[in-house]
Amino acid sequence: MGDAVENVAQLSAAVKRYGSTLALAGVDLGVRRGEILALLGPNGAGKTTAISLLLGLLRADSGEACLFGMDPALRVARQRTGVMLQNTSLPDTLRVGELIDLFRSYYARPRTVADIIALSGVGDLLDRRYAQLSGGQQRRTQFALAICGCAELLFLDEPTTGLDIEARETMWRAIRRLVDEGCAVVLTTHYLEEAEALADRVVMIAKGRIVAAGSVSDMRARVASRRVRCVSTLAPDAIAGWPDVRSVARDGERMDIVTDKAEAVVLRLLQEDAALKELEVVRAGLADAFVEITREAA
Amino acid sequence: MMKTTAMSVSMRNDALGDAVRAYALEAKYEFLRVLRTPAFAIPSLLFPPLFYLLFGVLLNHGNSAAAHYLFATYSVFGVMAPGLFGFGVAVATERERGLLALKRVAPMPPGAYLAAKMVMAMAFAAIIYFMLAIMAASLCDVRLALAQWLGLGLIAISGVLPFCALGLVIGSRANAAASPAIVNFIYLPMAFLSGLWMPLSMLPKFIGDIAVLWPPYHLAQLALAAMGREHAGSATMHVAFLVAFTAICFALAKRWLARAT
Numbered sequence: 059m060g061d062a063v064e065n066v067a068q069l070s071a072a073v074k075r076y077g078s079t080l081a082l083a084g085v086d087l088g089v090r091r092g093e094i095l096a097l098l099g100p101n102g103a104g105k106t107t108a109i110s111l112l113l114g115l116l117r118a119d120s121g122e123a124c125l126f127g128m129d130p131a132l133r134v135a136r137q138r139t140g141v142m143l144q145n146t147s148l149p150d151t152l153r154v155g156e157l158i159d160l161f162r163s164y165y166a167r168p169r170t171v172a173d174i175i176a177l178s179g180v181g182d183l184l185d186r187r188y189a190q191l192s193g194g195q196q197r198r199t200q201f202a203l204a205i206c207g208c209a210e211l212l213f214l215d216e217p218t219t220g221l222d223i224e225a226r227e228t229m230w231r232a233i234r235r236l237v238d239e240g241c242a243v244v245l246t247t248h249y250l251e252e253a254e255a256l257a258d259r260v261v262m263i264a265k266g267r268i269v270a271a272g273s274v275s276d277m278r279a280r281v282a283s284r285r286v287r288c289v290s291t292l293a294p295d296a297i298a299g300w301p302d303v304r305s306v307a308r309d310g311e312r313m314d315i316v317t318d319k320a321e322a323v324v325l326r327l328l329q330e331d332a333a334l335k336e337l338e339v340v341r342a343g344l345a346d347a348f349v350e351i352t353r354e355a356a
Numbered sequence: 357m358m359k360t361t362a363m364s365v366s367m368r369n370d371a372l373g374d375a376v377r378a379y380a381l382e383a384k385y386e387f388l389r390v391l392r393t394p395a396f397a398i399p400s401l402l403f404p405p406l407f408y409l410l411f412g413v414l415l416n417h418g419n420s421a422a423a424h425y426l427f428a429t430y431s432v433f434g435v436m437a438p439g440l441f442g443f444g445v446a447v448a449t450e451r452e453r454g455l456l457a458l459k460r461v462a463p464m465p466p467g468a469y470l471a472a473k474m475v476m477a478m479a480f481a482a483i484i485y486f487m488l489a490i491m492a493a494s495l496c497d498v499r500l501a502l503a504q505w506l507g508l509g510l511i512a513i514s515g516v517l518p519f520c521a522l523g524l525v526i527g528s529r530a531n532a533a534a535s536p537a538i539v540n541f542i543y544l545p546m547a548f549l550s551g552l553w554m555p556l557s558m559l560p561k562f563i564g565d566i567a568v569l570w571p572p573y574h575l576a577q578l579a580l581a582a583m584g585r586e587h588a589g590s591a592t593m594h595v596a597f598l599v600a601f602t603a604i605c606f607a608l609a610k611r612w613l614a615r616a617t
Contacts, residue, residue: 113461114461115457115460115461133463133465133466136461136462136463137463139461139463141458141461141462143454143457143458143461144454145453145454146453146454146455146457146458147453147454147455148455148458149385149389149450149455151388151389151392151393152385152388152389152392156385156388159381160381160382160385161462163374163377163378163381163382164378164459164462164463164464164465165463166370166371166374187392203458203462
């Protein structure tokens with residue numbers, strides 16, 4: 059019961075098939091009030107299917123999807139959400155300002171136009187027709203439409219694809235501000251640094267199942283290995299034979315060693331190559347964790 | 357108690373006002389969208405009058421009965437297009453481009469999308485009927501009482517709806533690139549088989565026998581009846597057929613669209 063109140067969206071044992079393909083194989087997923095949840099996974103893993111169930115675009119074959127404790131197909135439930143889908147094209151001939159006007163009319167309590175502009179950065183695009191916008195500007199416009207209501211839950215499916223760095227950071231700032239207002243965000247992304255920068259919690263999906271869930275640092279901790287980088291004259295093949303070394307890659311004179319025991323490897327490197335330079339040891343990023351976890355799951 | 361009632365009434369009025377506003381804006385922007393796509397708007401408005409001019413006016417010399425018949429049937433032919441194309445092609449395109457899914461979750465009031473397109477199709481039908489009526493009166497000596505002009509106009513404009521529904525069925529399934537061809541493949545043969553281009557009595561008998569299957573046939577008989585011309589069947593039966601046809605198409609499209617996203 060406590061869960062149901064806390065969670066703004068909930069999938070319970072959700073199963074979805076397309077023909078003979080199992081897109082979701084019994085997924086339990088709760089989105090808590092005010093958190094940023096990143097859904098990660100390779101293409102075809104089931105991320106978009108999970109979002110479509112929570113939005114009522116699809117119905118689960120078995121299991122249940124809930125939005126604010128209600129059936130997601132109910133308009134009252136969706137009134138409290140904002141959505142940015144992948145692969146949406148809006149009418150080419152309408153202007154950005156007109157689209158905002160139209161989408162605001164869908165909500166009982168729309169956000170003010172000034173606020174929408176401030177958050178999404180479309181102020182200089184209002185009089186432009188949608189077809190005249192660059193890919194990044196179109197994405198910003200779609201974000202503006204997602205925040206036309208005062209949403210308590212935002213679904214952002216690959217929101218920053220095609221954005222330049224500046225536009226991406228503008229959107230990240232907007233997302234953080236919305237979360238400060240108490241809005242929860244479900245984010246799917248290909249950019250692991252985006253999940254690292256934004257997410258409170260990460261859920262990894264592969265082949266229709268959740269293979270890992272936790273905070274970004276939990277995810278990283280699941281991967282024992284670290285990377286040792288340096289400039290050295292040692293032969294990579296020799297290093298590859300050392301105990302606890304998982305892999306060695308060489309790029310020009312730079313060496314990239316993945317190991318479970320970084321301290322021992324560093325010690326031996328320094329012993330064998332007195333001229334060794336530019337030594338650094340880094341913890342595995344989400345990218346490494348992701349590769350590792352999905353490999354385990356496969 | 358009084359207070360809560362008053363409050364819930366005012367809330368209901370607000371909600372009603374919001375819905376009306378959303379419907380009105382949806383229609384406004386649908387209109388602007390079409391207006392700004394002259395490559396769609398101009399051909400679909402000019403095609404029926406042009407067709408009428410070539411085959412109904414120029415090829416028909418001085419036969420008053422034929423002129424009246426063709427005015428009625430070309431009015432039906434003219435108003436089929438905005439329904440079939442407006443829904444068949446536009447819905448297929450917007451479905452494929454993800455706009456329909458976005459609007460459904462956005463949350464657009466249910467019905468606003470279709471209502472906006474229906475209003476557009478009826479407006480197009482009204483313009484097309486108006487152009488045909490002017491041509492009929494000036495070039496073909498078609499003479500009708502005011503009530504008959506208006507009655508025929510009413511049939512033409514409301515007669516768009518079965519074709520909106522049929523277009524919606526196409527739009528809920530067809531891919532966008534193929535949809536204009538599919539619409540034409542239904543539109544033109546159906547017009548011919550319903551006796552819109554020439555009376556069924558001039559066509560092989562089996563075509564006349566199966567004409568009752570096609571919605572344009574029923575609409576044409578209603579149009580002829582409204583002009584006080586010779587027609588087949590009873591008006592009630594024609595209306596019943598068209599209403600049932602529209603309802604079945606909408607129900608089918610609704611099921612398909614629910615699965616489409």
